[in-house]
Amino acid sequence: MSVLVWIIYDISENKVRNKVAKACKQYGLIRVQKSVFLGRLESNRFDELGEKCLSLINEKTDSVYLFPFCQDDFRRIKVMGQGFDRKLVNDEILAEFF
């Protein structure tokens, strides 16, 4: 079963932050803001990516949120202001999800 996913992180060290971003990309997620990714994952891959993030971060200083959505909830998400950085993501890509 696949799930729509948003990942949002706040990571203090550049090196760690880059590794988490790289993992998100490797899992096929697309970047919509500096520290925000979205995409579609199989459920087991969602869990896997969670474990990967947990193994990378410093739990005392960093935070990562992995949000799974069914299609109905996903459609009702509200993104305001610079929530989508138009330098990173365009309408064509977003149309695949919304």
Next chain:
Amino acid sequence: MSVLVWIIYDISENKVRNKVAKACKQYGLIRVQKSVFLGRLESNRFDELGEKCLSLINEKTDSVYLFPFCQDDFRRIKVMGQGFDRKLVNDEILAEFF
């Protein structure tokens, strides 16, 4: 119909940030991180709070995400590291949601 809600924002001006935080509190959400709130809202209140946030922020510099969840999705959210700031929220409060 009520919905479980996470709100995450990145707002540059203190004054605006405080107003958004105040609005979240007024809508009965609880703060779990500096710029993260969660709670339960009636659907129409979810929309209302969205409009309120939009009216407060500077859309050129700020971002706000309002994430609505059904109970099933909500339970599968992964929060890592400092995602819950234990100075702001304790297990007793979190147990109401998870």
